[in-house]
Amino acid sequence: MAVTLAEISKLRALTGAGMMDCKKALAETDGDMEAAVEILRKKGQAVAAKREDRQAAEGCVLAKNEGDFAAIVALCCETDFVAKNADFVALTQAILDAAIANRIETLDALREMEINGRKVADLITDESGKTGEKIELGRYEFLTAASTTSYNHLGNKLSTIAGFNQEGIDYQVGRDVAMQIASMNPVAIDRDSVPEEVKTSEYNVAVEKTKEEQVKKAVEAALKKAGINPNLCDSEDHISSNINKGWLTEEEAEKARVIIAETSAAKAANLPEQMIQNIAQGRLNKFFKENCLMEQAFVKDGELTIGQYLDKTAKGLVVVSFKRVNLNQD
Numbered sequence: 001m002a003v004t005l006a007e008i009s010k011l012r013a014l015t016g017a018g019m020m021d022c023k024k025a026l027a028e029t030d031g032d033m034e035a036a037v038e039i040l041r042k043k044g045q046a047v048a049a050k051r052e053d054r055q056a057a058e059g060c061v062l063a064k065n066e067g068d069f070a071a072i073v074a075l076c077c078e079t080d081f082v083a084k085n086a087d088f089v090a091l092t093q094a095i096l097d098a099a100i101a102n103r104i105e106t107l108d109a110l111r112e113m114e115i116n117g118r119k120v121a122d123l124i125t126d127e128s129g130k131t132g133e134k135i136e137l138g139r140y141e142f143l144t145a146a147s148t149t150s151y152n153h154l155g156n157k158l159s160t161i162a163g164f165n166q167e168g169i170d171y172q173v174g175r176d177v178a179m180q181i182a183s184m185n186p187v188a189i190d191r192d193s194v195p196e197e198v199k200t201s202e203y204n205v206a207v208e209k210t211k212e213e214q215v216k217k218a219v220e221a222a223l224k225k226a227g228i229n230p231n232l233c234d235s236e237d238h239i240s241s242n243i244n245k246g247w248l249t250e251e252e253a254e255k256a257r258v259i260i261a262e263t264s265a266a267k268a269a270n271l272p273e274q275m276i277q278n279i280a281q282g283r284l285n286k287f288f289k290e291n292c293l294m295e296q297a298f299v300k301d302g303e304l305t306i307g308q309y310l311d312k313t314a315k316g317l318v319v320v321s322f323k324r325v326n327l328n329q330d
Contacts, residue, residue, distance in 0.1 A: 007026055007031060007033070010033065021130075022036070025037075055078070055134075056076035056077055056078055056133075056134045056135065056136050056138065057076070057078070057327070058076065058077050058078060058079055058080045058082070058083045058327065059074055059075050059076035059077050059083050059092075059138055059157075059327055060074070060075050060083050060084075060088060060089050060092040060156045060157075061073070061074045061092075061139075061152075061156055061157055061158060061159045061325050061326070061327055062089075062092050062093055062096050062152055062156060062159055063096075063150035063151065063152055063159035063160060063161050063325075064096050064097070064100050064150055065100075065148040065149055065150040065161060066100050066148075067147075067148070068144050068145060068146060068147065068148060068163075069100060069103055069142065069143075069144050069148060070100075070142065070143055070144075070145075070148035070149070070150050070161035070162075070163065070323075071096060071099050071100055071104070071140070071141065071142040071143075071161065072096075072139065072140070072141045072142075072150075072159045072160075072161055072323055072325045073092055073095050073096040073099060073110070073137070073139075073140055074137070074138040074139035074140070074325050074327065075088070075091065075092040075095065075124070075135065075136075075137060075138065076135065076136050076137070076138035076327070077131065077133045077134065077135050078133040078134055079133060082131045082133050082135075083156070084156075085131070087127075087130070088127065088131070088135075089156065091123065091124075091127055092156075094115055095110070095113075095115070095120055095123075095137075098113055098115050098120075099113065099140070099142070103142075104140070104142065105142060106140070107137060107139075107140045110137060110140050111124075111137060120137070124136065124137065138327075139325050141161065141323035141325060142161075142323075143161055143162075143163045143321045143322070143323060144163065145162075145163025145164055145165070145320050145321060146163070146164060146165055146166055146167045146320075147163070147164045147166060147167050147168060147169045147174070148161060148162065148163050148164070148174075149161065149162050149164075149169070149171075149174030149175060149177060149178045150162075150178060151175060151178030151179050151181075151182055153182055157326065157327045157328050158182055158324075158325070158326040158327070158328065159182075159324075159325055160178045160179075160181040160182045160322065160323065160324045160325075161178065161322065161323050162174070162177050162178050162181060162319055162321070162322040162323075163319070163320050163321040163322070164310075164317060164318065164319060164320060165316070165317065165318050165320050166314060166316070166317050169313075169314065169317065170313065170314075173309075173310070173313050173314075173317075176298075176300060176309070177293075177306065177310070177319060177322075179299070180293070180296065180298065180299055180306055181293065181322050181324050182324065183299055184293075184296050184299065185324065185326075185330055186291055186292060186293035186296060186322075187291045187292070188291070188292050188293070189292065189293050189294055189318075189319050189320070189321070189322065190292050190293070190294045190295065190307075191288040191292050191295065193292075194288070194291075194292065199284070202283075202284055202287050203280055203281075203284050206279070206280035206281075206283035206284055206287075207276060207277070207280040209283070210276050210279045210280050210283070211268070211271055211276060214267065214271055214276070215263075215264050215267045215268055215271075218263050218264075218266075218267040219259070219260050219263045219264055219267070222259050222263040223256060223259055223260070226255065226256075226259055228252055228255065228256050228259070232247055232248055232256075233248075233253075233256040233257075233260065239253050239256065239257070289305075293306055293319055293322065294306050294307035294310075294318065294319065295307065306319070
């Protein structure tokens with residue numbers, strides 16, 4: 001049976017499959033449209049199963065907000081070529097729109113959600129059949145708040161959403177905050193919301209770094225006092241290299257090794273504990289200022305923190321939650 005262009009076009013519209021795939025499916029089913037649709041869907045399932053062990057590291061990330069609800073969807077694939085395809089981006093947008101409309105709260109619920117009578121999971125399988133790549137829902141994030149905002153960075157790899165404690169926030173203010181989150185990648189809203197294990201880890205790192213610096217300063221002072229350039233002795237590899245270059249004699253190198261060992265041990269045993277704690281706490285405070293959204297310097301006005309910017313805009317306005325999804329390396 002001859003297959004007409006009109007039939008091929010109709011099947012393509014129903015499935016989104018390529019023209020040749022549609023032609024082959026119609027020829028195989030003698031023009032039976034429903035059977036052809038089923039063949040193409042099974043092809044998608046076969047491709048999806050075949051590609052299951054592949055890595056889907058590329059994709060499209062989109063965010064959207066409506067009133068008190070905001071969400072981010074990351075639909076992942078294998079190549080950037082597919083990620084930029086108009087149909088792939090349109091599918092991501094359709095999933096996001098439906099998630100917003102249905103106020104979806106879990107990734108599993110998103111997979112089971114229906115769009116035009118078909119589950120999202122099945123639509124993704126169909127897309128896998130069309131592209132020949134592994135396609136999966138990589139991330140889904142949502143939040144609810146008195147008011148919300150969203151931001152999609154150019155290229156559809158990075159999106160953010162944020163929620164505020166007051167209704168009716170100015171659009172530009174919301175966008176400024178969402179862009180701040182995209183740019184500065186905060187770990188928490190404020191220092192009180194930083195997990196205790198993170199605080200403890202950062203403080204301990206700060207203590208060790210401070211101790212190392214104090215020991216290093218003492219060693220450098222001792223080497224200088226002995227007439228040896230500390231820069232020539234900052235590691236055993238450098239000492240050996242500088243001997244070969246004639247910048248250190250064997251006697252100077254051995255003398256430096258003794259000074260380094262004795263001074264390091266003496267200083268480490270007599271570090272002023274309170275001073276170490278004070279410096280470490282200062283470093284922890286710097287960590288908070290750099291990584292807590294409300295304490296970060298506003299990228300559009302370094303004289304203000306985000307907290308000050310929001311309070312200046314509307315008294316008492318604060319961020320109560322945010323999400324950030326990035327497929328690229330931060």
